[in-house]
Amino acid sequence: MCELLGMSANTPTDIRFSFTGLMQRGGATGPHRDGWGVAFYEGRGVRVFHEPAASANSEIAGVVQRLPIKSEIVISHIRQANVGSVCLVNTHPFIRELWGRYWTFAHNGQVPGFLGREDLYQPVGNTDSEALFCDLLNRIRAEHHPDTGETALVDTVVTLCGEYARQGVCNILLSNGDWLLTFCSSKLFCITRRAPFGPARLKDADVVVDFQQETTSRDVVSVIATEPLTTDEIWTPYHRGEWRLWRAGETVASGRIDLPRNEDSVSTDSSSKTH
Amino acid sequence: MCELLGMSANTPTDIRFSFTGLMQRGGATGPHRDGWGVAFYEGRGVRVFHEPAASANSEIAGVVQRLPIKSEIVISHIRQANVGSVCLVNTHPFIRELWGRYWTFAHNGQVPGFLGREDLYQPVGNTDSEALFCDLLNRIRAEHHPDTGETALVDTVVTLCGEYARQGVCNILLSNGDWLLTFCSSKLFCITRRAPFGPARLKDADVVVDFQQETTSRDVVSVIATEPLTTDEIWTPYHRGEWRLWRAGETVASGRIDLPRNEDSVSTDSSSKTH
Numbered sequence: 323m324c325e326l327l328g329m330s331a332n333t334p335t336d337i338r339f340s341f342t343g344l345m346q347r348g349g350a351t352g353p354h355r356d357g358w359g360v361a362f363y364e365g366r367g368v369r370v371f372h373e374p375a376a377s378a379n380s381e382i383a384g385v386v387q388r389l390p391i392k393s394e395i396v397i398s399h400i401r402q403a404n405v406g407s408v409c410l411v412n413t414h415p416f417i418r419e420l421w422g423r424y425w426t427f428a429h430n431g432q433v434p435g436f437l438g439r440e441d442l443y444q445p446v447g448n449t450d451s452e453a454l455f456c457d458l459l460n461r462i463r464a465e466h467h468p469d470t471g472e473t474a475l476v477d478t479v480v481t482l483c484g485e486y487a488r489q490g491v492c493n494i495l496l497s498n499g500d501w502l503l504t505f506c507s508s509k510l511f512c513i514t515r516r517a518p519f520g521p522a523r524l525k526d527a528d529v530v531v532d533f534q535q536e537t538t539s540r541d542v543v544s545v546i547a548t549e550p551l552t553t554d555e556i557w558t559p560y561h562r563g564e565w566r567l568w569r570a571g572e573t574v575a576s577g578r579i580d581l582p583r584n585e586d587s588v589s590t591d592s593s594s595k596t597h
Numbered sequence: 598m599c600e601l602l603g604m605s606a607n608t609p610t611d612i613r614f615s616f617t618g619l620m621q622r623g624g625a626t627g628p629h630r631d632g633w634g635v636a637f638y639e640g641r642g643v644r645v646f647h648e649p650a651a652s653a654n655s656e657i658a659g660v661v662q663r664l665p666i667k668s669e670i671v672i673s674h675i676r677q678a679n680v681g682s683v684c685l686v687n688t689h690p691f692i693r694e695l696w697g698r699y700w701t702f703a704h705n706g707q708v709p710g711f712l713g714r715e716d717l718y719q720p721v722g723n724t725d726s727e728a729l730f731c732d733l734l735n736r737i738r739a740e741h742h743p744d745t746g747e748t749a750l751v752d753t754v755v756t757l758c759g760e761y762a763r764q765g766v767c768n769i770l771l772s773n774g775d776w777l778l779t780f781c782s783s784k785l786f787c788i789t790r791r792a793p794f795g796p797a798r799l800k801d802a803d804v805v806v807d808f809q810q811e812t813t814s815r816d817v818v819s820v821i822a823t824e825p826l827t828t829d830e831i832w833t834p835y836h837r838g839e840w841r842l843w844r845a846g847e848t849v850a851s852g853r854i855d856l857p858r859n860e861d862s863v864s865t866d867s868s869s870k871t872h
Binding site: 364365366367368369370371372373374381382385388389409410411412413417418419421422423424442443444445446447 | 639640641642643644645646647648649656657660663664684685686687688692693694696697698699717718719720721722
């Protein structure tokens with residue numbers, strides 16, 4: 323499988339701390355050694371790094387961990403291949419332009435044999451994940467136009483995520499540079515950090531950060547991940563079928579769609595709480 | 598203005614030597630300090646690096662100079678902004694998916710006020726260059742289909758390059774991962790290196806490479822650049838209106854279209870020769 327990491331912040335923020343934790347899981351503390359990638363939005367632009375190799379030993383991943391690349395939205399992914407060979411073209415996040423914006427997508431799970439309709443956006447590689455992304459964009463473009471309101475657009479995206487999740491396992495991070503949509507089919511956690519900030523310790527590396535030193539009292543930064551990245555903070559689990567739309571560090575819309583129970587899912591009995 | 602660098606090779610080859618020379622011109626030996634970018638094809642995949650800052654001082658550009666990223670097609674660009682602000686979204690090369698392949702594009706020159714038709718591919722930033730690229734892809738898609746033969750496809754691309762060049766200055770590198778199309782409106786040089794290989798010295802840095810140590814006798818590597826990058830090799834100037842299609846290090850098709858004389862053009866009297 324794979325692991326996902328997303329960030330939404332109300333001010334350009336570097337994700338070095340969380341990214342450092344995730345990168346260890348790509349071959350050191352975790353088995354996701356088949357590739358890694360990250361997309362940093364800077365305004366409408368997006369800076370991407372992809373490598374079809376283990377992140378834990380990657381010189382480029384090392385540089386990305388050192389450099390304070392500041393962004394309001396980040397999507398990252400480490401890959402343990404199941405569908406599609408290990409190569410650059412199958413490395414998430416995927417990116418396409420729609421209506422003059424770059425859309426990026428990363429997927430954790432498996433939708434075996436998924437084939438979207440032949441249409442405008444076509445996969446370049448041979449993963450189910452890229453096929454899902456292309457199908458999603460094709461159907462957004464078919465059903466909407468550039469002036470569609472956010473509610474209608476998100477409604478379509480969530481409906482499609484549910485459709486895909488009924489065919490397999492489908493945890494999704496999707497962004498158009500304005501918002502970050504997160505959808506949980508089996509496993510996803512989030513945490514929102516805001517004043518008063520405190521220290522945090524990574525689970526996968528001997529790193530502690532004191533967010534108070536790194537932030538102002540107005541900063542709001544949310545991190546979304548397949549597994550909690552720190553040992554001393556409370557992460558909120560998503561329910562199966564739960565989606566959240568993030569903007570500027572806050573959940574600006576959310577909901578839950580019915581999905582049949584799945585043995586991969588986390589418990590849906592725990593009450594949802596925001597930290 | 599800007600500078601272009603392209604490579605076509607018959608075996609995965611690293612471009613560290615040429616790239617090192619070009620990067621110096623981004624703020625050290627040249628004024629192109631407003632951004633740099635490079636796209637490396639690996640099969641159908643493409644690895645891109647973009648930064649809206651001077652390459653000569655860039656830590657990421659430094660890593661790319663050190664890492665032996667091997668590719669059969671490379672497109673790189675350093676930017677001195679004229680149209681469009683200095684930001685990530687305006688940094689070449691631009692990339693889009695068409696017919697299940699990633700197409701990349703870099704432009705040197707200026708086509709003031711260029712506005713393509715509103716269509717499928719839309720610029721995300723506000724450069725004339727990205728508008729040209731989107732127009733090119735929109736018109737390819739409108740006139741052809743995925744099974745169009747290469748000759749017809751290239752004919753359309755060259756016709757469009759000529760149309761753009763009549764509206765301004767338009768030196769172009771374009772690739773779909775299979776071939777590299779190069780078009781000269783005012784200035785472009787190329788060199789093909791094959792056995793017997795010898796040493797070469799960069800113009801912009803105190804670096805000498807002995808290609809014999811780095812290659813096999815079967816390797817063919819061509820480099821295309823706005824200005825020659827070495828001091829001790831013979832680079833062939835393109836004529837104004839000349840285009841060359843490169844595959845596996847060789848020119849596989851070429852031609853020349855009539856353009857009105859332009860004071861930016863290089864002499865068109867020198868005879869073309871391949872080294």
